[in-house]
Amino acid sequence: MWGTRSNRGSNSVDCIACGETVRRSDAREYDKEGDRWDRKGKQFEFLCKECHTGLCHQPRDELEELLVDIDAGGLTEIEFLTRYCQAVEDRYGPLDHER
Known part of the structure; x- marks a missing residue:
């Protein structure tokens, strides 16, 4: 029914914060619109786990x-x-x- 995440293209991605190249499975999706669940037509950017942890995870409406x-x-x-x-x-x- 739903494909696995491992078939989404490249196995490695670049962190938009620090530039480090990491395995896709070790990265976190980043959506500048703050709505990562609405996936239609989106191309996500990625953060390494360390940079993702350092983010403020508060809502950013407006x-x-x-x-x-x-x-x-x-x-x-x-x-x-x-x-x-x-x-x-x-x-x-x-x-x-x-x-």
């Missing part, structure tokens, strides 16, 4: 839209942080700076 809205791809680090913080405050209210 993140892609926010990044597009602030034109994040062409900004310096300072410009990105300034625009990102302002966009978050505009959408969700003041940032809590106390810990």
Whole structure:
């Protein structure tokens, strides 16, 4: 009925975070849209187990839209942080700076 994962092409993949080439069976699928279960028409990127473990696994609803809205791809680090913080405050209210 369902094919095994081992027949999905290459036996090795490159980690998008560190660049290491690992066996496909030792990698984790990464979907930038955050919806890895809706598989139709998608090509996944991969992370090695170590980089995957280091990720924040919190929901990221609205993140892609926010990044597009602030034109994040062409900004310096300072410009990105300034625009990102302002966009978050505009959408969700003041940032809590106390810990």
